[in-house]
Amino acid sequence: MNTAFIAIILFEIILIVFAIYLLWSWLTKTPFYPSQLKKLDKLFNEKEIPIDSSTNFIDIGSGDGRIMIWAAKKGAMAHGIEYNPFLSLFTRVKTAFKGLSKKVRVFNKDFKNHNYSDYDIVYMYLFPEHMNILKEKLFRELKPGSTIITNTFTLEEVEPYKIVDKFYFYKIVK
Ligand SMILES: C[S@@+](CC[C@H](N)C(=O)[O-])C[C@H]1O[C@@H](n2cnc3c(N)ncnc32)[C@H](O)[C@@H]1O
Numbered sequence: 001m002n003t004a005f006i007a008i009i010l011f012e013i014i015l016i017v018f019a020i021y022l023l024w025s026w027l028t029k030t031p032f033y034p035s036q037l038k039k040l041d042k043l044f045n046e047k048e049i050p051i052d053s054s055t056n057f058i059d060i061g062s063g064d065g066r067i068m069i070w071a072a073k074k075g076a077m078a079h080g081i082e083y084n085p086f087l088s089l090f091t092r093v094k095t096a097f098k099g100l101s102k103k104v105r106v107f108n109k110d111f112k113n114h115n116y117s118d119y120d121i122v123y124m125y126l127f128p129e130h131m132n133i134l135k136e137k138l139f140r141e142l143k144p145g146s147t148i149i150t151n152t153f154t155l156e157e158v159e160p161y162k163i164v165d166k167f168y169f170y171k172i173v174k
Contacts, residue, residue, distance in 0.1 A: 065091030072103035116141040125151035
């Protein structure tokens with residue numbers, strides 16, 4: 001077998017795996033669709049949601065890690081949960097190249113299997129049915145004063161205390 005043939009086979013395998021992932025992610029309503037960072041910058045520039053070195057931040061369904069990296073650059077300790085191993089690996093490599101490995105940590109697992117009690121700000125850009133699976137767990141585990149921010153979709157039966165653009169803010173009150 002020559003090298004060109006092996007390269008073509010490998011390339012085809014990668015394409016097939018990627019196509020299966022795309023199909024599966026749309027069927028299970030868990031596609032990777034990134035947030036726009038410019039909008040988040042505008043949001044946090046309002047100073048109403050401070051994010052600094054004392055902030056424990058988490059992006060649930062962290063995709064390619066852009067939100068964690070964005071939060072870490074503002075000083076936060078940033079965690080993410082992502083069950084797609086390729087995106088988790090990509091996040092780790094990107095984080096290492098940016099010298100942010102100490103500030104950013106991605107957990108490669110299902111978001112249902114995590115404890116959220118340490119976080120001050122929780123960010124989610126997920127379909128409503130997935131966020132609502134987590135809603136009770138978050139309201140039970142998060143400490144009073146913590147903020148949940150959802151992008152585009154809202155939490156069922158909970159009123160956001162603030163809406164900016166397509167971001168919805170919820171406060172934990174106990
Ligand atoms: C719309 S993307 C958002 C990515 C990122 N948070 C952003 O705003 O740029 C949703 C991500 O959630 C991940 N995801 C969906 N369900 C998940 C689950 N049960 N556990 C962990 N990650 C999940 C998907 O793989 C996808 O990368």
